[in-house]
Amino acid sequence: MFKNRLLLFRQISDQLKNMTKGSKPLPDISSIKLNHKLVDIGCNLGHPSFKHDLEEVLQRANQAGVEKIMITGPNVSGSKEICELSRSKPGLFYFTAGVHPHEAKEFDNNTLSEISKLLKEPHCVASGECGLDYNRMFSTKDEQLICFEEQLKLACEFKKPLFLHEREAHEDMVRLLTKYQEQLPPAVIHCFTGTAEEAKQYISMGLYIGLTGFLAKDKSDNGVQHALKNRIIPLNRLMIETDAPYMFCNIGNKKLKQIKEKMSEEAKALHKYSSFERNEPCAMAAIVEVIAHFMGESVEKVAEETSRNSKLVFGLE
Template identity: 40%
Template structure:
């Protein structure tokens, strides 16, 4: 059994796809979900995933930063993209009231439309949230009974917030933020009470490179990579007081349950 990285931004030009993918496989990270953050990047993510259908899947969606571009035509375009067997989730979608590159009103509209679409298509949601916790939970609560499920991507909150997401029967995506002894204190505490059947691991590469990871700039140019997922897993397993093999097995089981990779593979047999 190998690792699954549920969140990699392979459409980011900072990542050299072939080299990074090869290093991921060498590190026993055999399945990667590419994050779609707008229509163009979602389309590109599908094209990348089609090259290695047994190893790559993708999400499709519109990030809150791009919510100002969301129209009714976007809904039709996402529906068309969702026909690809590589697509396993709707997102990255959600709310970000920290930077407000799109207005809160635009973000709320785009998020709700994607929740409706995910419900209609039977796709789980891949969620982003920053400084918008209450508004995000309110909308998720409204649609949760219609949704197949979802994962709180790159969770960096505290124990109380985590358990409110768990009460909505969502998975929690953990990144290298948990390796940060300064900024990650709340997350490190929350991990101690995270149920094993609700955890998923991700790098969010090329972002959130673990600060405790040794410098390897000649290879990675200072970027995060899916090859570093086992390093993150070691830190998480220590905080959860379990061994890494137990964590690996749980994460693979959880990823299969939420994203149903077996259906994707069956479509290519």
């Protein structure tokens, strides 16, 4: 996995160099400053691709109207690293502490002890990223189920909101959440990629839904686009995130042509600094406009209500 990450980092570095050397120079965004006050609830700023230009990335995020960023913890060592990173910018950075289902095979009793320490940090606002991923299966089902249930118990003990990962594991996710429903703290299904019916069930359980740029490539008849258009995901249960450097919002998708034409020039200009190779928090400006279009709401209302949800659930000041 380390080799894969190193290769990805090199590819991203090459892409960033090409962005400045290519035939299509990036737009001048120096005069842009949106006032959305957005909260990016899921951003992997601990990723190696952000190490060389983090300040520039944060400047663009600020121009896109991003007011707060939650940095997600993938495992014990990664959670420790972002704990330190989050201390560097109080009021802007917060972090989550947990073990991603991909890393479940490494889970042991010492893991619980280390995560417990991190959950006590004042700028740790959620337990996770934890959950189940039956799509890629980097850890077995049994390993994932044990790892997830132990973290559920921990979140209930610490009364920390849950930052949940679920991919093609809806039934087991519902079963385990229901088992602890009486003690369960507030929770969000981060980077939701499921069906409208699955979203409806999660919402009926009191959960929030986190949406990323995935919604731009949703090709299903009953996925996130359908759920937004038909208000199956209501504004009072919605949060927004980039999952950067992943989940690029491809506004160049032919099916989004009408949305792109109506999108603000500021959001489009900022969005050019994100790509399939490396998504950035500044993509929040485009994501909020795409969501507003599907819901038939103003961008201002979507920005305000989703940010309010995030601040309320995670106690962001």
